[in-house]
Amino acid sequence: MIYLDYNATAPADPEVIEAMKPYFNELYANPSSIHTPGQKAKQAVEHSRAILAQFLNTRVDEVYFTSGGTEADNLAIKGLAFSRNKRKKIIYSSIEHHAVMNTCKYMAKFGYEVIAVPVDKYGVVDLDFIRDKIDDNTLIVSIMHANNEVGTIEPIKEIAQIAHKYGAVFHTDAVQTVGKLRIDFKESGIDMLSLSGHKFYGPKGVGALIVKKGLRFDPLLHGGHQEKNHRAGTENVPGIVGLAKACELAQKEFPQEEKRLRQLRDKLWREIDSRIPEIQLNGHPETMLANTLNISVKYVEGESLILNLNAAGIYASTGSACSSGSLEPSYVLLAMGIPAEVAHSSLRFSLGRWTGQEDIDKVIEVLPGIVEKLRAMSPLYKK
Amino acid sequence: MEYSEKVMEHFMNPKNVGEIKDADGVGTCGNPVCGDLMTFYIKIEPKTDDLNAARIVDIRFKTFGCAAAIAVASMASEMVKGKTLMDVKNLSRNEVAEELDGLPPVKMHCSNLGVQAIQEAVKDYLKKLGRDDLADQIRGCLESKESE
Known part of the structure; x- marks a missing residue:
């Protein structure tokens, strides 16, 4: 897990x-x-x-x-x-x-x-x-x-x-x-x-x-x-x-753990950004908690991402409406001026004390395939 | 997870995903802003305007949406394959949801969307035959358009 x-x-x-x-x-x-x-x-x-x-x-x-x-x-x-x-x-x-x-x-x-x-x-x-x-x-x-x-x-x-x-x-x-x-x-x-x-x-x-x-x-x-x-x-x-x-x-x-999490988080972002086209970082590039990574995977809906990750034993969260039971996606992302369809595509990874290098590597290995599969069935995605 | 096993099965391994290049009818319902969008492509045989004779012989879909939306599209596509256009006209969202062993109440709109998008494809087919009068009698995705 x-x-x-x-x-x-x-x-x-x-x-x-x-x-x-x-x-x-x-x-x-x-x-x-x-x-x-x-x-x-x-x-x-x-x-x-x-x-x-x-x-x-x-x-x-x-x-x-x-x-x-x-x-x-x-x-x-x-x-x-x-x-x-x-x-x-x-x-x-x-x-x-x-x-x-x-x-x-x-x-x-x-x-x-x-x-x-x-x-x-x-x-x-x-x-x-x-x-x-x-x-x-x-x-x-x-x-x-x-x-x-x-x-x-x-x-x-x-x-x-x-x-x-x-x-x-x-x-x-x-x-x-x-x-x-x-x-x-x-x-x-x-x-x-x-x-x-x-x-x-x-x-x-x-x-x-x-x-x-x-x-x-x-x-x-x-x-x-x-x-x-x-x-x-x-x-x-x-x-x-x-x-x-x-x-x-x-x-x-303090402060070693923050440094450790920052390195893991930065690696996660760097690697998935290089492997998956058309994704974006949500949040401040620098003034940001070391453990948090919020991204939008365009053309794919967040709950679908979460449940596919879930099937692979990876537990993350999303700001998609589907997670909230309303039609509105995350009010935080909307307040930041992120378009609703991009907010529906958001994915949050938040790391902690028991997150290790191998966990991050697993996400890097698994996520691109999930995104590819979901994009292949998305009417919004044009290669 | 609040989803039935059947929903998860169709979500993880959806049937009939894709497009049909020379489709006889194409229908899209939903809006990415609301988090759900579905497009269905259908092939009809025989190519008649007799709703009781014309049948869906092939169907493909593409969906942007949550697990329920994908499962609904997959299940609905299976349900209408080989069926007459009259069957599609009479298909209700509850039938699709029931086949999936139920959907959470907040996800029922996904079921609606699936049925409506297929009906929209049928309307498209009938319009191409010049039978707008018949097309107008089929529901399609008017509801979601009005709510946008």
């Missing part, structure tokens, strides 16, 4: 699973309990918080554990909006993950003006557009750190500066970058940052929102006093411990 869909999710690292194990049935007590086992569980949560803080260079009291990236995004945007803030404008990018995009759109129901920032053909947000639309009424600017589909990395430092000039909060969905890129929260100018465990070899069902000290936000879930009254519900202790372990492992592999 050749798994090349790490941007969708990654397997938990065996070390992560080992670290989590005791917290299911040995150190299972509730961290809110005052007895000794309870306090041990509490210590595990707080130790994990300290690891995250160190990993991202934040204060310990700036880390709020959540059930994942989606909750963290919701908590950032809704939590801020619901905390008696008078500002009524929300700015986000047209290529945000649905967790941010649909949360922002939802806020229109509560009288917020929501504005989607366009991107250029590489998927980089239009800074001048933000400068033009932002004002003293802007509550939050939410722009992802890197895009999950094409891997383009956004100029978040500059965006933070623009936001701060107007007293707006800058939130970034860093689900695709935490664990892949070094992030220095203090130095970056980010006010709120969302992360998710399962994208970097931690468990599913756990994530965090980092919130700059002093920034007020309301909880989404009301109940007990967990997470300093900002996220009620008994802590997911095994998940939190696993998330912290994932951070430690990521810390250790």
Whole structure:
């Protein structure tokens, strides 16, 4: 099996699973309990918080554990909006993950003006557009750190500066970058940052929102006093411990792993580009996640590519409509100005910790034949 | 995977792929912008305008589309081979989907597209015979054109 869909999710690292194990049935007590086992569980949560803080260079009291990236995004945007803030404008990018995009759109129901920032053909947000639309009424600017589909990395430092000039909060969905890129929260100018465990070899069902000290936000879930009254519900202790372990492992592999993945990814692109005519790269040629390769194989539909690769034991993804159940292909690719028929032809390979040279070689060997077969039956392809 | 084994079988090894250079009728439905496009080529014998006598003796297709679209085109081409034009006129998308042991609801439009594109080829044949009146009674891909 050749798994090349790490941007969708990654397997938990065996070390992560080992670290989590005791917290299911040995150190299972509730961290809110005052007895000794309870306090041990509490210590595990707080130790994990300290690891995250160190990993991202934040204060310990700036880390709020959540059930994942989606909750963290919701908590950032809704939590801020619901905390008696008078500002009524929300700015986000047209290529945000649905967790941010649909949360922002939802806020229109509560009288917020929501504005989607366009991107250029590489998927980089239009800074001048933000400068033009932002004002003293802007509550939050939410722009992802890197895009999950094409891997383009956004100029978040500059965006933070623009936001701060107007007293707006800058939130970034860093689900695709935490664990892949070094992030220095203090130095970056980010006010709120969302992360998710399962994208970097931690468990599913756990994530965090980092919130700059002093920034007020309301909880989404009301109940007990967990997470300093900002996220009620008994802590997911095994998940939190696993998330912290994932951070430690990521810390250790900086920056060699990024370099290794970049070499593999670049080879994959170079080789298939030389073997298959009329394919194009979607995304930024340089400012791009090292593990992501999004291409369009013209005249061939993405789902057909995916299922043929699947039959060869290679697991990738597509931005074709067929994968989404609607007639519209990837909104990210469309926002980049890529024609719909080319977006239907997109194919995403995302590499990770267990991707080896032989996996890439196999794709290089198999893909040209699949493309040839599908093009031979495509009415759009004229040799 | 939400596809039936039959869909996967026709998708991986589609029947009747290709073109017919001297086709008696050619029909195309769909739009690459929507992710699906199908073209059918048919040969008819005997070359009559009697819908109950004229039969499809050869059929080839080309498809740009998802697994369902390719499987539908393959299955539909098998189903109409040797059939009269009246049979093609009366063919429904549900029959093709049923032969494939069902399609996911969101893929039913692919089944529609396959049937319509073959009907479009029949219309093309009838028009070439000067029987636009008969051609107009066959559905073809009007629906998808309107929705574009």
